[in-house]
Amino acid sequence: MVSSNGLATKQPLFSFGLISDVQYADIPDGHSFLGVPRYYRHSILVLQRAIKEWNTHQKHKFVINFGDIVDGYCPKDQSLDTVKKVVDEFEKFRGPVYHMIGNHCLYNLPRSKLLPLLKIQTLDDHAYYDFSPVPEYRFVVLDGYDISAIGWPQDHPKTIGALKCLREKNPNEDKNSPTNLVGVERRFLMFNGAVGKEQMDWLDGVLQEATTLKQKVVVCCHMPLDPGAASKGSLLWNYDEVMNLIHRYNCVKVCLAGHNHTGGYCIDSHGIHHRVLEAALECPPGTDAFGSIDVYDDRIWLVGTDRMKSTDMYFNPEVNF
Secondary structure, three states: OEOOOOOEOOOOOEEEEEEOOOOEOOOOOEEOOOOOEEOOOOHHHHHHHHHHHHHHHOOEEEEEEOOOOEOOOOOHHHHHHHHHHHHHHHOOOOOOEEEOOOHHHHHHOOHHHHHHHOOOOOHHHOOOEEEEEEOOEEEEEOOOOOEOOOOOOOOOHHHHHHHHHHHHHOOOOOOOOOOOOOHHHHHOOOOOOEOOHHHHHHHHHHHHHHHHOOOEEEEEEOOOOOOOOOOHHHOOOOHHHHHHHHOOOOOEEEEEEOOOOOOEEEEOOOOOEEEEOOOHHHOOOOOOEEEEEEEOOOEEEEEEEEOOOOEEEEOOHHHOO
């Protein structure tokens, strides 16, 4: 095997597949609010080709879906069947599939209906969890809509807290408008959300345990966690708070996200790689955006297909165990 820099490499510890922002709907093609074409019916074909390729290679331990399984424009009387249809495509992968929720998922179904369909088994309709595919690695899946104006009942404390935050941070009548918001303040939009205190405490405990076990950690979230890798308007509301916690530990090596459809990449001040994935939704017919990641002891190598860029992410040796 040869890496992107031409060097021969050993076999990976394991590999997995990943895809983001399928946003399927059985409706005609359209555009984002920025005028970017969106191919609602084609996106499920991208997913089908991804599943076929992952199954053909027979090397992937699992697949991660980075959220937004269906689109917000999906007719509401079709939401349940549409989510089931896309989940059924994921189920054709011959191995475990890990999902996370995105804003478009929550436009279609409340958490109470969505999480069982995605087989996210947590308490009290929370959607954060972790898993360890091999002893050397742990994956943390964050619930970026823990504090959110969408998905929870309107009288739920999480909804009330989110709306209070939006009133304080976004003066616009339309809380999805970033007008007059500057820099990273543009993240305070209704289609984003935050990680709550209970989840922060849980994350702290997971990172403590991973440190004790000498595990390397990959953090996954629908929303990006670093402004260097994504548009300011796509960030988690409290990305800075989450990253301040993560930076207290040396175990986190990579943060993966979706939501910002054009994709992005940066390395932060602590040597953590941030890779935001290109969206399946914005693939013109006949093109693709999905990937496979080969995981090594000292790096992870994202091998992208077509519109998803390949990225070789070497870990900073100064913060290795």
